[in-house]
Amino acid sequence: MGVLIHLFVGLHIIGIAALLGGFLTQLKAMGRGTARFVPGMLHGALTMLVTGVALVGLNQADDHSVNTIKIGVKLALLIVILGLVYVKRDEEQVDKGVFGLVGLLTTANIFIAVLWT
Numbered sequence: 557m558g559v560l561i562h563l564f565v566g567l568h569i570i571g572i573a574a575l576l577g578g579f580l581t582q583l584k585a586m587g588r589g590t591a592r593f594v595p596g597m598l599h600g601a602l603t604m605l606v607t608g609v610a611l612v613g614l615n616q617a618d619d620h621s622v623n624t625i626k627i628g629v630k631l632a633l634l635i636v637i638l639g640l641v642y643v644k645r646d647e648e649q650v651d652k653g654v655f656g657l658v659g660l661l662t663t664a665n666i667f668i669a670v671l672w673t
Contacts, residue, residue: 557618564614568607572666574600575637579659591655592648593641601638608634626672633665 578597585591608630615622640658644650 557614561611561614561618564607564611568604568611571600571603571607572662574603576600576659576662576666579655579662582655586652586655589652590649591652592650593645593655593658595645597658598638598641598645601634601641605634605638623672626668630665630668633661633668637661637665 574596578594578600582591582594608627612622612627637658640654644654
């Protein structure tokens with residue numbers, strides 16, 4: 557079970573890398589007001605959702621304690637990120653505030669995962 561959990565953690569990190577990487581590649585365009593949500597950002601967020609849910613289930617099945625409040629906060633942030641990216645995915649230009657919010661929420665999600673013990 558431990559190998560499977562580690563596999564899903566790796567996939568979860570790949571998802572966050574795709575989401576944050578897509579954001580970071582668009583920072584220069586954000587300064588010009590021409591930033592857009594690239595497909596990798598949506599795929600990364602969906603990967604995070606699927607692997608995160610799987611990780612909670614695998615950890616509970618392996619009798620590890622799961623901080624449900626932390627998971628709930630992370631899930632809420634991810635749902636907001638997914639909603640924004642999904643709704644605005646076809647727009648050629650996304651408002652700087654909305655684009656920046658996705659980056660901020662993504663970064664907050666990372667720090668919650670790492671610092672909330």
